[in-house]
Every structure is written in C-alpha cells, then in structure tokens.
Amino acid sequence: MWTIVALVVVLALCWRFLGAYMVAVYEGRVRWLAKVERPIYRVIGADPKAEQTWKRYASSVIVFSAIALLISYGVFRLQEHLPFNPQHMPGVESHTAWNTAVSFVTNTNWQSYAGETTMSYLSQMGALAVQNFLSAAVGMAVAVALIRGFARKGSKTIGNFWVDLVRGTIYVLLPIAFVAAIVFIWQGALQTMSGPAEVHNALNGASQTLPRGPIASQEVIKQLGTNGGGFFNANGAGPFENPTGLTNFLSIVLILCIPVALTYTFGKMVFNLRQGLAILAVMTVLFGGWLAMAGVAEQQGNPALAAAGVTSQPSGNMEGKETRFGTLSSSLYDVTSTQTSTGSVDSAADSYTPIGGMALLTGMMLGEVSPGGVGTGLYSMLLFAVITVFIGGLMVGRTPEYLGKKIQAREVKLAALGVLVMPITVLVLTAIAVSVHAGKIGPLNAGPHGFSEILYAYTSQTNNNGSGFGGLSANTPFYNITGTIGLLLGRFAIIVPVLALAGSLAEKNVVPTSQGTFRTDKPMFVGLLTGVVLIIGALTFFPAVALGPIVEQLSHGMFF
Numbered sequence: 001m002w003t004i005v006a007l008v009v010v011l012a013l014c015w016r017f018l019g020a021y022m023v024a025v026y027e028g029r030v031r032w033l034a035k036v037e038r039p040i041y042r043v044i045g046a047d048p049k050a051e052q053t054w055k056r057y058a059s060s061v062i063v064f065s066a067i068a069l070l071i072s073y074g075v076f077r078l079q080e081h082l083p084f085n086p087q088h089m090p091g092v093e094s095h096t097a098w099n100t101a102v103s104f105v106t107n108t109n110w111q112s113y114a115g116e117t118t119m120s121y122l123s124q125m126g127a128l129a130v131q132n133f134l135s136a137a138v139g140m141a142v143a144v145a146l147i148r149g150f151a152r153k154g155s156k157t158i159g160n161f162w163v164d165l166v167r168g169t170i171y172v173l174l175p176i177a178f179v180a181a182i183v184f185i186w187q188g189a190l191q192t193m194s195g196p197a198e199v200h201n202a203l204n205g206a207s208q209t210l211p212r213g214p215i216a217s218q219e220v221i222k223q224l225g226t227n228g229g230g231f232f233n234a235n236g237a238g239p240f241e242n243p244t245g246l247t248n249f250l251s252i253v254l255i256l257c258i259p260v261a262l263t264y265t266f267g268k269m270v271f272n273l274r275q276g277l278a279i280l281a282v283m284t285v286l287f288g289g290w291l292a293m294a295g296v297a298e299q300q301g302n303p304a305l306a307a308a309g310v311t312s313q314p315s316g317n318m319e320g321k322e323t324r325f326g327t328l329s330s331s332l333y334d335v336t337s338t339q340t341s342t343g344s345v346d347s348a349a350d351s352y353t354p355i356g357g358m359a360l361l362t363g364m365m366l367g368e369v370s371p372g373g374v375g376t377g378l379y380s381m382l383l384f385a386v387i388t389v390f391i392g393g394l395m396v397g398r399t400p401e402y403l404g405k406k407i408q409a410r411e412v413k414l415a416a417l418g419v420l421v422m423p424i425t426v427l428v429l430t431a432i433a434v435s436v437h438a439g440k441i442g443p444l445n446a447g448p449h450g451f452s453e454i455l456y457a458y459t460s461q462t463n464n465n466g467s468g469f470g471g472l473s474a475n476t477p478f479y480n481i482t483g484t485i486g487l488l489l490g491r492f493a494i495i496v497p498v499l500a501l502a503g504s505l506a507e508k509n510v511v512p513t514s515q516g517t518f519r520t521d522k523p524m525f526v527g528l529l530t531g532v533v534l535i536i537g538a539l540t541f542f543p544a545v546a547l548g549p550i551v552e553q554l555s556h557g558m559f560f
Helices: 002-026 034-044 054-081 094-105 121-151 161-187 216-224 245-269 273-299 303-307 326-339 354-365 376-396 409-433 447-462 477-507 523-554
Strands: 197-201 206-210
Touching (some): 002 161, 002 245, 002 326, 034 161, 054 094, 054 121, 054 161, 054 477, 094 121, 121 161, 121 216, 121 477, 161 216, 161 245, 216 245, 245 273, 245 326, 245 376, 273 326, 273 376, 273 523, 354 447, 354 523, 376 409, 376 523, 409 447, 409 477
Antiparallel strands (some): 197 206
C-alpha cells in the first residue's frame, strides 16, 4: 500500500513539473545546454529555425532510424575486431544481429540472446545504450509533433524532427539518466570496465566467472526511455542490475514518469490542461484495472504447483518471483513494464499464473496506452481519442470535433490505420508460427501455455515492448526474421499515420465551440474513450486469448 502511495505522490510531482519542463524544452525556452546543442546542429547539417512538413518530418524519422540500424548492425557483427571486448566475444550471428539492431532502434529492446554472453562492452555502450536514448527521443518527438498538429491553425509544418530529437535527448533524457545512474551505483549496481571477476572457492576447489560491465548507466536509460533491454539475461531480477528495494521502486518511477508527464505537456501545449487530465484519467483507470488483475491472480497461488501437491502457498505464487520483492511488488513492476513499452522484468512472466500472465499479455494488446511508452503511449491514445470522437459524432448526428478541429474522413482513416496495424500484424504472425514446423518447435511447453508463449512473443515485439514469456526458443532464424517484421511494422507503420494525422490537423482552423460540441474534457468522454480502447482490444484479441491463458486457467477447474 505504501509503495502505491509513494508512487502516486512521486508521479504527481513528475506530471506537474517534468511535464511543464518538457513544454519549455520543445518550445525552445530551455537553453542551458545551448553550447552543446548548437554544435550538434552544425555537425548534422540541420537548421534549427527551419520547420518541416509532415512528409519531411516522417522521412527524417525513417532516414535517421535506417542509419542507426545499419551502424548498430555493423557494431554487432564486427565486435570481435573492435575494442572494449575483454571477454573476446565473437561477432553476433547475422539473423540475431539484425533482429537486435531493429529491436533497439524501434525502442523495443527484444532480446533473443543472453546479453552477458553475447555482447561486448562496446556493443552494450556504443550501440544498445545509445539507441536506448535515441529511440526514446524519436518517440517523444513524434508525440510532440502530433500535439503541434492539434495546437496549430492553418499551418503547413509540425516542427523540425532534428531539433526535437536533440532537445529531447540532451535536455530530458541525459540529465535524468545521469542523476539516476549515480543513485543506482550508490545502491550497488555495477559500473566498471574491468572485465569479469574470477572467483575461486578454496574449500571445494570450485571456480566461477562473474560477468561485469558498465551496467548502471544502461540500466537507468533502459527504464527511463521505456526500452527494457538488460545487460544480463536475468534483467531486473538480478542484484547487479537491480540491487535493492529502492532501485526497484526507482525503476518503476523512471518507467512511468515521462509517459505520465507527457499528458501535462499535451494539455499545456493545446491550451487546455483539462484535456491532458482526461487522457491521464483513462490511462489511470486501465492501469489500475490491470494491476488489480495481476495482483489478485498472483496472490492466489499457482494452480500448477497445487496440482503437484504443494498445498500451502501463503505468499501467493512465488514461483519465478524475487524473494526480495514478493508477489505484489513483482506484479506492480511487470504490469508497469507491459503497460508501457518497456519490457524489463524483475520476475519470470512464464511462471505467472494463467490469469496473471494474461494481465501482462492483454496489457500490451490494448496498444500500450496506459500510459504506454515515452511518446508512443500518448500518440497511440490520441489515435483512440480521434476514433472516440468520431463514434460520439455518429451518436449525436454531428461532425465530430476534437480540440476544435473537425475530424473528417481522412483523419478517421489515419487513426484507424494506426490502431489496427498492431493487432493485424500480431495475429497474422502468430497464425504463421503455429502453422509451420519452424514455429511450432519454438515453445518449450505444449498446449495452451505454449500457444501463449508464441502469442506473447509477437505481441511484445509488434507493440515494441520487448518482454518475453521466457519459454520460447526465440533465437532462431524463423523467429528472428518474423519478429523483425513485427518490430518494423509496430513502429513505423504507426508513426507514419500519426505524422500524417498531425499534418492534416495542423492545416485545419479551429471551429468555435457550440452547445452541440461533444466535450472531451468531461467524465463522459473519459468513460467513452476507456470503452473504445477496451472494445477494440477485446474484439481483435479475445479469440486468441481464449485459446491461451483463459483455457489454461479453466483447465485447472477455476477462473480466479
């Protein structure tokens, strides 16, 4: 209870002050790093005073991401010939390197490999950690561009991608990550370039090699940027990455602070803070519901263990949980991770109860909008908001409006495209995987749980989440190649419609409010938007979920 209270208080402060700070950053009123900012523009050849149309903005996003993808891929493939490789890691296999490069560039951080036995220090720092910053900054930039689309009138431009990218990185992500990394190091997270530690026990003659590296610096940005990829395969469940209860709590705060604060940024930039509060209210309702689902399920104990004769489970389902944190704190961490596009975990999702695992799975299936990733959560929720006002307009027989902008056929089509890309991709890729031999041999479990492992993998990758059920042998050419399709479509097939929507809205003039205007800052809109998110998720994914976690739970003779 006190963890939740503390989390609410800290996030409320972040919402108000970090949200206001980001308004100033993206409006160009924050200049305390101007001596760093200006040379960057000269190096990349960007004019900070020149704005871009949505097409130029989108092409800049794609070109930048493509360059980052190629550089990351090259580092992975050539790491055995590059410096900062004390363990002499060989070059990463081509299909794994490609999947990983795409994963980190798309802010997914899906890892089908064990980091401590695959990646050199240079790969961890120069490719993975760098993309943790840059991919997060891209998501924030796209969200701000969409906000400008709502806020501007009769404008052909929506900002400058290169300026938004640089400002989000140096003014928001870097300062917070720097301070948080110091806290992690203070608490015991590793941060060294000294290579692995060799431990020898003279009593029994056993020796062990303990991997080490620059971990704290990567840990904080993996959380802050809602990235999720860990230095170790154990991710946040290991003490080298997540040493104490304070770092566990701080990880949750870092994951949620920017997505929550962006709702304040949205409200201030569209000149109506109540609009941001309405969006935040929907996110809070959904997050609370899914946290309750996972928490209650994990407190019930594991039905599989009960069937095996373990009759006493006083602490709930501790299978796969960190004894330092317990079931409720672990549920909070993992729900936070899957309700955003983070994917880091401090417990094994594969060991959750069927309903607990369903909470993690379906949280992503909603589109990760509660509150979602840095930038991605806000712009995904705004796509749902456009669809909601369209439905509301149909109900009352009026042309729908949102924030004073008429929502017409073009806007509805773009919003629908952005919302439907993810479920279509997930279901098609899952259907292929369960139909071919290369896909069916991946799960380590048979029956509905094995199906859930496949469904979870594609849901995670296409939602740019990155968490895994853990029971899937995903580091194969089949899953790396098909997963890459989900990674790319889940990122860019949504970003492009979002930016097109921003451009369309920016050109429109504001329609005066009348008595017939559907208010989008009232509880009725909050309820309708929540319903739309739930109904779209249920209609698209309920059959698949019924074949996985629901039938698995019912096979134990109960639902809760």
